[in-house]
Amino acid sequence: MKEPARILVVGGGYVGMYTALHLQRKLKRALRQGDAQVIVVDPEPYMTYQPFLPEAAAGSISPRHVVVPLRRTLPGCQVVIGEVTAIDHAKRTASITTLASREEANGAIEISYDELVLAPGSVSRTLPIPGLADHGIGFKTVEEAIGLRNHVLGQLDIASSTRDPAVRDAALTFVFVGGGYAGVEALGELEDMARYAVRYYHNIVPEDLRWVLVEATGRILPEVGEELGRYTVRELRGRNIDVRLETRLESYEDRVAVLSDGSRFPTRTLVWTAGVKPHPVLSAVDLPKNDRGKLPCTAELRVDGAEHAWAAGDAAAVPDLTADQPGKECAPNAQHAVRQARVLAENVIASLRGEPLRNYEHAYAGSVASLGLHKGVAYLYGRKLRGYPAWAIHRAYHLSRMPTFNRKARVLAEWTLSGLFKREIVSLGSLENPRAEFELAAGTGRHPEAS
Numbered sequence: 001m002k003e004p005a006r007i008l009v010v011g012g013g014y015v016g017m018y019t020a021l022h023l024q025r026k027l028k029r030a031l032r033q034g035d036a037q038v039i040v041v042d043p044e045p046y047m048t049y050q051p052f053l054p055e056a057a058a059g060s061i062s063p064r065h066v067v068v069p070l071r072r073t074l075p076g077c078q079v080v081i082g083e084v085t086a087i088d089h090a091k092r093t094a095s096i097t098t099l100a101s102r103e104e105a106n107g108a109i110e111i112s113y114d115e116l117v118l119a120p121g122s123v124s125r126t127l128p129i130p131g132l133a134d135h136g137i138g139f140k141t142v143e144e145a146i147g148l149r150n151h152v153l154g155q156l157d158i159a160s161s162t163r164d165p166a167v168r169d170a171a172l173t174f175v176f177v178g179g180g181y182a183g184v185e186a187l188g189e190l191e192d193m194a195r196y197a198v199r200y201y202h203n204i205v206p207e208d209l210r211w212v213l214v215e216a217t218g219r220i221l222p223e224v225g226e227e228l229g230r231y232t233v234r235e236l237r238g239r240n241i242d243v244r245l246e247t248r249l250e251s252y253e254d255r256v257a258v259l260s261d262g263s264r265f266p267t268r269t270l271v272w273t274a275g276v277k278p279h280p281v282l283s284a285v286d287l288p289k290n291d292r293g294k295l296p297c298t299a300e301l302r303v304d305g306a307e308h309a310w311a312a313g314d315a316a317a318v319p320d321l322t323a324d325q326p327g328k329e330c331a332p333n334a335q336h337a338v339r340q341a342r343v344l345a346e347n348v349i350a351s352l353r354g355e356p357l358r359n360y361e362h363a364y365a366g367s368v369a370s371l372g373l374h375k376g377v378a379y380l381y382g383r384k385l386r387g388y389p390a391w392a393i394h395r396a397y398h399l400s401r402m403p404t405f406n407r408k409a410r411v412l413a414e415w416t417l418s419g420l421f422k423r424e425i426v427s428l429g430s431l432e433n434p435r436a437e438f439e440l441a442a443g444t445g446r447h448p449e450a451s
């Protein structure tokens with residue numbers, strides 16, 4: 001009997017989930033008849049819709065609704081919850097650590113494949129800044145977004161209850177490093193949320209909060225162009241946010257953020273959103289990498305110089321065929337990732353069938369960014385919008401892009417309800433320590449509030 005063609009998809013994010021979704025649709029019959037197999041591996045059982053993380057941090061969307069369950073969305077595929085730790089492409093095998101293999105202490109399992117789709121995305125690009133790795137936090141995952149929300153609200157509680165002015169100042173100071181859309185949107189949404197929340201604190205006023213945005217270059221939000229970037233700086237400064245351009249974080253030791261302009265901010269919150277780098281798992285893959293550690297790809301989304309290996313998204317260097325200058329690559333964003341996934345799936349199928357492949361080509365359409373409730377900027381097909389209209393377009397655009405009707409409906413319902421009722425302002429930080437109460441009852445622990 002003929003062996004089924006096995007396609008291994010590493011990563012269930014934008015590229016991984018959408019590639020598997022297209023493969024599932026186009027190979028429906030082959031998958032049913034056992035002529036093909038699609039295996040999707042991801043450490044998490046969900047795809048994260050990252051553009052909604054700032055709204056999740058602000059409490060406008062609940063965390064469950066910014067993620068898409070892989071098992072329900074991909075019933076025709078085999079979903080493995082685990083981490084690919086190494087790939088021996090010469091032998092066409094991948095080593096995977098699953099929750100079970102950790103329990104059984106058996107080490108990694110091996111899966112063989114015929115076609116490999118590599119889409120592990122990116123991780124925060126950190127620098128060797130003293131103290132950063134110990135106390136900084138990124139903003140790439142739903143856990144980080146919700147952790148940050150709880151943390152910010154927790155700081156308001158600390159500030160409200162302390163008698164020490166230094167503790168109060170540090171609790172009410174929030175430093176964000178990196179002025180791309182992740183940093184600016186996260187800061188914009190959280191500042192807006194905290195400004196609202198303090199009306200319920202008897203001894204904090206919005207002017208007590210200090211928000212600082214540190215950006216190494218001379219502009220922020222390059223995704224929306226120079227003019228809207230300048231507008232965003234004015235907008236944020238108008239809200240009393242301290243935007244420091246051409247400034248770098250030098251250190252964050254003992255919870256004091258020291259900047260290159262000499263200023264020092266004692267703070268308990270340092271959010272690092274200064275760019276991304278390809279996922280480190282690529283170092284354990286025997287495929288070519290470029291000088292930035294990305295997988296060099298052809299316009300057909302094959303890994304250049306390798307057979308039966310495909311890649312796209314943040315981990316891949318894909319030539320931008322629409323650019324004026326030769327050698328330019330597609331930017332690492334969702335706009336490209338989703339479109340690349342479709343071409344990638346079609347090309348994998350074409351290659352299995354011995355048909356010609358097609359090139360990936362997409363002219364950048366622009367970007368939208370939210371700066372808090374009812375505030376935003378948008379640059380779409382050459383049109384520049386700001387304020388409420390931009391914010392409304394941001395919401396409409398992302399709602400239309402949110403995968404599955406189920407998630408669209410839930411997000412819309414949440415927005416509608418939050419328009420009718422007051423904003424949520426509770427910190428559920430205790431969720432991160434669910435055994436605390438039981439340990440207290442059993443006499444083996446201390447109540448977290450006591451620490």
Ligand SMILES: Cc1cc2nc3c(=O)[nH]c(=O)nc-3n(C[C@H](O)[C@H](O)[C@H](O)COP(=O)(O)OP(=O)(O)OC[C@H]3O[C@@H](n4cnc5c(N)ncnc54)[C@H](O)[C@@H]3O)c2cc1C
Nearest residue numbers: 011013014015042050051084120121313314332333334335
């Ligand atoms: C806060 C924020 C806001 C953003 N807003 C926008 C926006 O408005 N517009 C826009 O175009 N882009 C936006 N982006 C960028 C966009 O989300 C990314 O470019 C996109 O997610 C890249 O897709 P990807 O599939 O390459 O990676 P991801 O979507 O990150 O998926 C990678 C997947 O691989 C999995 N993985 C990692 N390692 C392994 C391993 N060893 N084994 C198995 N699986 C693994 C991960 O768990 C993850 O699920 C934003 C990003 C962030 C962080």
